[in-house]
Amino acid sequence: MTAQLDAPHDLVGIGIGPSNLSLAALAHGLPHQGAGELATAFYEQRRDFRWHPGLLIDGTTLQVPFLADLVTLADPSSPWSFLNYLRHKERLYPFYFAEQFHIHRAEYDAYCRWVAGRIPGLHFGHQVDAVRWNPERDLFEVDFTQLDPTGEAEALGRTYTRNLALGIGTAPHIPDPLRPLADAPTVPVIHSADYLDNRRRILGAEHVTVIGSGQSGAEVFLDLLRARPAGRERLTWLARTPSFAPMEYSKLGLEHFTPDYTRYFHSLPEPVRDRLVPAQWQLHKGIDTATIAAIHDELYRRTLDGGWPDAVLTPGVTVRTAGRVATTKVELHLEHAEQGARSRLTTDAVVLATGYRERPLTRLLAGLDPYLRKDSSGRPRIDDRHRMVLDPSVTGSIFVQNGERHTHGVGAPDLGLAAWRSAAILNTLTGKEAYPQPPRTAFTTFGLEQREHTRPRPAGELLPLVEHP
DSSP, X not given: OEEOOSOOBSEEEEOXXXXXXXXXXXXXXXXXXXXXXXXXXXXXXXXXXXXXXXXXXXXXXXXXXXXXXXXXXXXXXXTTSHHHHHHHTTOHHHXXXXXXXXXXXXXXXXXXXXXXXXXXXXXXXXXXXXEEEETTTTEEEEEEEEEOTTSOEEEEEEEEESEEEEOOOEEEOOOGGGHHHXXXXXXXXXXXGGHHHHHXXXXXXXXXXXXXXXXXXXXXXXXXXXXXXXXXXXXEEEOSSSSOOBOOOOTTGGGGGSHHHHHHHHHSOHHHHHHHHHHTGGGTSSBOHHHHHHHHHHHHHTTTTSSOOSEEEEOSEEEEEEEEETTTEEEEEEEETXXXXXXXXXXXXXXXXXXXXXXXXXXXXXXXXXXXXBOTTSOBOBOTTXXXXXXXXXXXXXXXXXXXXXXXXXXTTOGGGHHHHHHHHHHHHHTSOSSOOOSOOOSOOOSOOSSOOSOOOOTTOOOOOOOOO
């Protein structure tokens, strides 16, 4: 192993998605407590920055405004803002006249690639293998493998750091009944994360089934619908949710994605948090109303000459089991929750818009397991500064990015909170308000405040005693 014996870093980030890219951008040029700039390095297994490449469907947009870029909500004057990206690309005036608050996904991906190509200390093609705590040096040891262009191991290395930031993100989730089919190559059963790479093959199938009621499922269904001739669509869209529901996008509803709500959620008892997260699915798993309208408009257009499109949209359905019919078709065994009825569906291709799950940290942090403090469900405990709770003997910090929904709520993966979280991490790391945080960010007060807002009482005035039975 080739050890890097240079001075230890102040911060090493593992994974370079939007969260850690935001952290790298805000950390760039930031002075440390001592002399010089904050010393950082970030490692990513992929060869370059890629943000959901399989879902960059033409015309799809972000579900958050462009202000939710990597830096603006923490530092609008940052050179890494989306507006500065447009200035460098000489596209400020076209964007100004386009009057787009929600930018195209492909444009967000291009913006992030622009940032990733200019910030020093980002190491793509580097797979982090293990992390340990070295008590003799009071440092974390990070072992990595440098990969060649084909993904094969090229060299081994080790670096040292005082602090870590985990930003390994999420992975596509495939339900257990469909996992064996997704692993077999003969019939296309693919996750929506790989949709564009398989689009031509999917379009060539006689009948296509889309499973999943969120934004990705809706966008894939709409794209397939637009690409198939009227009267011969041969599409089925199934969802486990009771309806194809719109995402909660009211202005007060959006305040669940503020630092205020994040702090409130973190203060709740663990059992309450665990009940809240699944109950809030419509805050982040619903469908944008414009996409719902576009689907309905497309279906309606196909009725203008009489007849109905050959498309079936059925919510409230669970896939119990699935099997292969010969080598060219898939049979789905379905159950309708409200009816209690069961049925079978034979299809030629399946797109699984079944969401994502946080990548497990068990293997990566196996060497740190004795130092980690966990909750009653075996998950890492994470404090209000986004740090894993560690044994007091560990002097460094492990910050968590987009892996703390169980402690910080539905906003954990939201792009709109990335800059705020990165700023909070850097303020903790540097021991000063490098990026001042607003004391209040929502009109909603999410819990009963601990301070009183009543009129001041004169000295000596007694409060009435209220007796409870």
